[in-house]
Amino acid sequence: MAARKAKGFRPSLPVVLTLAEVRRENEQMVTLLFQVPEAREAAARGLDLGAFVPGRFFMLWIPRLDEKPYALSHVGPDGLSVSVHKRGPFSTRLGELEPGARVGFRGPLGRGFWDFERFAGSERVGLIGGGCGTAVLAPLAERLPRATLVQGANTAGRVLFRDRFAGQVIFTDDGSAGRKGFPTEWLDERLAAGALDMVYTCGPEAMTAAIASTCLRAGVACQVSLERYMKCGVGVCGQCECDGRLVCLDGPTFSAEELAQMPSFGRARRDKTGRRIDLAMVTPCPAEPRKPPAPQSL
């Protein structure tokens, strides 16, 4: 296995996997299913899927383009999957790959969700996803069959994994599917009923920051998966820094208690240069899908 040797130097290099299948999830997301080599070959090539924990991530590499952090949306004997929201040059190219394409996986990296084994049989757990953040919670939902998956989407056409998870609660901003409103309403109701022991969440920080502070006030444990611009992914370059924490190494999963000590959470992130940007100025998921420019007419 790729475990750290006592004296050796631990490589961190991409392991190239072949894209087996592409599934369209909704109007802006696709899921890419990659074949995984059998265990011995995987280990020889440095891919240790046994080290994967929901919430840990991989740096996905498309040669001659870029390398970006992605959580897995599924791991199983059939392979592993990544769900991609096409929004920038990298995710657009990734989301348009066809079966047979090869992508590098460097990881798993970072700290995933923890304590979930304790809640395997519990109904008192909420998994709250917003937009493409729901994909990060999917492997956790597979391990917590009695937990409630709650997702928020702008509109019916952007609901994710509607058929994959039974019994989920769907909210849309416009009411075109499920309940009209936001997943925080569900959280408030369940907390008022004293029906929750644990909340895991991933999504836009306006939502996850509200969830973390609500849980903290209610005394209910909560873990949040964060997203920041990353370079090395292994805790040396500092690019993903958030109030002295390294999102790639200390995170990307943080507890609500930790986040309460991180004033940038929900407020600021760093760009590719390292400059701090106010999150209010960032639109993580465009309100309208980007359309190709209209043909010029004379």
Added chain:
Amino acid sequence: MGKRRPKPDISVNLCGIALRNPTIMASGILGVSRDLLMRAAEGGAGAATIKSVSPEPREGHSNPTVIAYEAGMLNAVGYSNAGMEEAVREFHDAGKLPIPIIASAIGRDADEFARVAAKIMSCGFAALEIPLSCPHTPGYGVMAGHSTPEATERITRAVRQATERPILVKLSPNLPAIGELALAALEGGADGISAVNSLGPGMVIDVETRQPVLDFKVGGVSGPALRPIAVRCVYDVATALRKADVEAPVVGIGGVATGRDALEMIMAGATAVGIGTAVYQRGVGVFGEIARELRRLCVRLGIGSLAEVRGAALS
């Protein structure tokens, strides 16, 4: 010599700056923010260096920018930084942090180096490092011809006009006559030498896709692979200074990951040691761990203070 204390003294004086131990977080490692410099301080570092600052913001190279292979790391970050205007906001209280903070300024020519130095040194940095030796950024360092003795002296002289704080000039391990470069830097007004920057550049090719893994294709080599070369470079610099009868401290950088490695550098002539890739190997607490190992090793070897053994390997 004074009385030998039971606990070995591993504090050092670097250009008049007191360090509680000789470990310095090297430039390019974690130094993008004030809060990460605090992490280095909490991790036990004697001092910490910020990530290099250029006049304008730079995005650097595309990812992959940092990878690790079996003997070290390769990086081609490409000097990404938010620019000097942002740097003075980020590091405004650098002079008030619990450990000395060393600035790092870069430019495409002597004038840019001096402009950045003049701007950022208002933050209270203890010293300024100028790398003339980056192996993987067009327009800078080795790729801009900054690592000749002439350019080294010219750039150092320009920076000397911009700050009164100690200047460390960071040299490349690539050139055989590193001692000459060190003397050129001191001639230009430097107070000390940082030896060395990353080596190479090197390349790692993925055989499945037949492509170099780094997006810039090549990157500087650091970590264990660099260590014996860095030790030799420090030895060469120290020898050249001794021959020229010049007193100046050397910061030994390259693959230091243990107390033993630090002592080796000191015996080659280093006053302090830069730590970079070892943060990947051992985490941000590596500085304090190396300091503890160094102290234990001094006890075992009967060394009372680092000054006793500095340059001990130089005949």
